[in-house]
Amino acid sequence: MLYRTYGKTGKEVSILGFGGMRFADIENREAGVRAMVAAAEGGVNYFDTAPAYFGTKSEETFGEGLAEIKRRGHDYFVSTKTFKSKPSEIRAEIEAQLKRLRVDSIDFYHIWCVTNLANWQERKADGALEEFLRLKDEGLIKHICVSSHLIGDEIKELLMEGVFEGVLFGYSAYNFRTREAAFDAIRAKGLGAVVMNPLGGGLIPQHPELFAFLKRHPSEGVVAAALRFLWDHREISTTLVGFGNDTEVKEALEAVEGYEPRDEGELAALKSAAASSFEGICTGCGYCDDCPQGIPIPKLMDAYNQQILTQGKNAILDRLAWHWSIKASEAAACVECGQCEEACTQHLPIIERLQEIAAKEKVE
Ligand code: SF4
Ligand code: SF4
Structure with missing residues (x-):
């Protein structure tokens, strides 16, 4: 040691x-x-x-x-x-x-x-x-x-x-x-x-x-x-x-x-x-996980990580479907109160990412 x-x-x-x-x-x-x-x-x-x-x-x-x-x-x-x-x-x-x-x-x-x-x-x-x-x-x-x-x-x-x-x-x-x-x-x-x-x-x-x-x-x-x-x-x-x-x-x-x-x-x-693209990643700490709208923010941000890390066209939707069993449309319930961004330990633009997730459609 x-x-x-x-x-x-x-x-x-x-x-x-x-x-x-x-x-x-x-x-x-x-x-x-x-x-x-x-x-x-x-x-x-x-x-x-x-x-x-x-x-x-x-x-x-x-x-x-x-x-x-x-x-x-x-x-x-x-x-x-x-x-x-x-x-x-x-x-x-x-x-x-x-x-x-x-x-x-x-x-x-x-x-x-x-x-x-x-x-x-x-x-x-x-x-x-x-x-x-x-x-x-x-x-x-x-x-x-x-x-x-x-x-x-x-x-x-x-x-x-x-x-x-x-x-x-x-x-x-x-x-x-x-x-x-x-x-x-x-x-x-x-x-x-x-x-x-x-x-x-x-x-x-x-x-x-x-x-x-x-x-x-x-x-x-x-x-x-x-x-x-x-x-x-x-x-x-x-x-x-x-x-x-x-x-x-x-x-x-x-x-x-x-x-x-x-x-x-x-x-x-x-x-x-080192690739600068590793910045802006959700660490899954869960400090944001108290959304008044009940949005499962860490799961959605984890799916967003997959997009950043793999650049896969369907990375977000696949992760949500196969790993978390939730729908991207859950992100649309956000009322932009800002509570999660205030709590986010990585200072992520959660609201913007949720909007992007909510608009996702499968690419063939
Ligand atoms: S900004 Fe949206 S996702 Fe974040 S806590 Fe408020 S309603 Fe929930
Ligand atoms: S607080 Fe930020 S880093 Fe932590 S789980 Fe939520 S979105 Fe991810």
């Missing part, structure tokens, strides 16, 4: 981190714990969860897994988050999290999912930052971090405020251009940087031919190549992979073992050669 220093904290974190959002069977606690232990035995020491992954069951699994990891003599760092912004609510949340995680303090505690700068200002006005500072003074959290879905200069502006010690954000081989500006602030402020969604919500393994440009050798798997691309970014402290089971953990550990870093020049050349 390779380790990197998390910003100015001095903590040495493994470049491969364990994300607790994709356990294959959350009801099978034993399998979840087994996956966590396999990761720790392979040198993974960064474990990230959240209070709404599988309800509270991811944090509960983490509680059992971390206890077992400790019993086996491994050190670890635990990371979790809160969406709450009022001090009393944050306090109640963290007290419950400490119990579920079975720890006395949380190493990296995140203000969760800042989707726009106004939202951050609102949370600050509610007293979120003061409460985080109090929690740190009391020793209940070690480091104040933020999880952001901002892009471009907005994420830079958030981080340049200088109140965070680290940032968690989505970054991968297809969307890197939309978030690269974050690294300016990460370098300037000496922040830890954790990236999530490294495989683009499954798009990269589903389209290995489109991402073959990442491979250093023809025999290299596209998943390993996509992870190694991220590790080539020296500013990234750790890359979270949402593991389903211990087999997936072992595959990712092999990617670390065979990792031959590119130098900065090679990475820059790779990035400039």
